[in-house]
Amino acid sequence: MRAVPDTFDPHVVSLIDARLAQIEVDHGVRVLWAIESGSRAWGFASPDSDYDCRFLYVRPREAYLDLWPGRDVIETPLEGLLDVNGWDLAKAVRLAVAGNATVAEWLRSPWIYRGEQEFRDALLELVGDVADRARLRRHYLHVGRDQWSLAGDGDGVRLKKVFYAVRPALTLTWLDAHTGVPPMDVDSLLDQVELTQDVRAEIDELRALKAVTRELGTASVPPHLAAWVAEVLGAVEDEIDAAPSEVRTRANEGFLSLLGRWAPA
Template sequence: MTTEVPPWAADAARAALPRPLLFATVSGAHLYGFASVDSDLDLRAVHLLAPEEVVGLRTGPRTLQHTGVRDGVELDVVSHDLLKFVTLLTSRNGYVLEQLLSPLVVVTTPTHAELTSLAPRLVTRHHAHHYLGFAATQEKLYARTGQLKPALYTLRVLLTGIHLMRTGRVETDLGVLATTLAYVPDLIAAKREAEHGPLPAGVARLLASDVPRLRADLEAARDDSALPDRVDPAAVDALHDLVVRTRLGGLPSHEYVGLSG
């Protein structure tokens, strides 16, 4: 996985989001292992609204968004308030699960660590629906445009879903996931040269065979998965306590920043 994340990412996240941050991680192509030289930097975060912004008449923003350019890099920042994020986390939303567990961390706190520790107890077989739906969307985009990017996204999403169903663990790096697809390293190399480049010659025929097969593999992995049908109720109770504690106590004074990968 590439860790070529600008050193200013944490400062950019804080500057873009006028609320205390509980964490900010890198998503998108950097996380998926096929960032291009001209890829956007996608940061996903969780912020904390003050109690008066939740219980009063004037409520604060549950979602914050910012786009801009820094040092020639297009920046896309999206953050949810802690309560909204946790609500999504307890549904079958694989996207927020990937954000929470991203190894590319630019802002983190003990609250982030606590959320991460609870994540395995929130994974169910029904997360497969997220990956099947996301893959279908990307496959339609690929069919319409013939571009490399949606083809890579289709493969990545299906393989992440299969891995999650079989192991209960999140893996998003296509280079790690696609060890049996000999043409994928060449696709990743082509994508790194151009964000919206064309599909290399001859690959369309391989995808026409592999994508339906992987979709069927994901459906079979879901049906055979040892994952539970619903999230652990005790983990939901722990999340409730975490939201209340954090909301009333505010951001921990020992917030820290890091980048790992």
């Protein structure tokens, strides 16, 4: 699979392609899913936004039997607007069970540098099966609250942080109305949630402003949007218990199935 918009810088895309290929050679892994994350995929990029490539990979099966396993992340140097990092499949599954929503978001990114659709579909089904909605809600509540508190107030609010709070608020609204794995991007979320006309109009207004404002640009937050975000992020957190053993069993079985199908020889 590949889905890269014309708005992406072709030179940067070629650098990402080359870096992913080199990662496979240097680390002896297979990159199965590589996407754009961050503001470009979320739908509110600034003119100087980074390219945040994130990927999922698998090692040879024998590597998972090592008594002293290596790191379960691969990080590459930051160069200009280029930011390329990835997670091992095992880490991705463990985090999904723990309620981390990042894996599901990567699997639902609208922009794909390279990827195996069968792998994506199988892992997305597994994530949907083992992810606990209360944990997902807590994840988005914490992300939204943290970013909202960092945004500031008055006329000097950081637009980047505002949108980093708006997207979790939209996702929480989506979770209240739908089952399954929520979309990653703002456009899909807006299409699938109910908002007042005032809030939707103010989101559109700020998106248009951010599209022509540098990454650290500031502005005031429109009143209806501010009140809506505060209300959504003010929700009471759900009580969370440890993941049941049957969930961990299903996660382990799903991981082994994916490993058997996709691990490099």
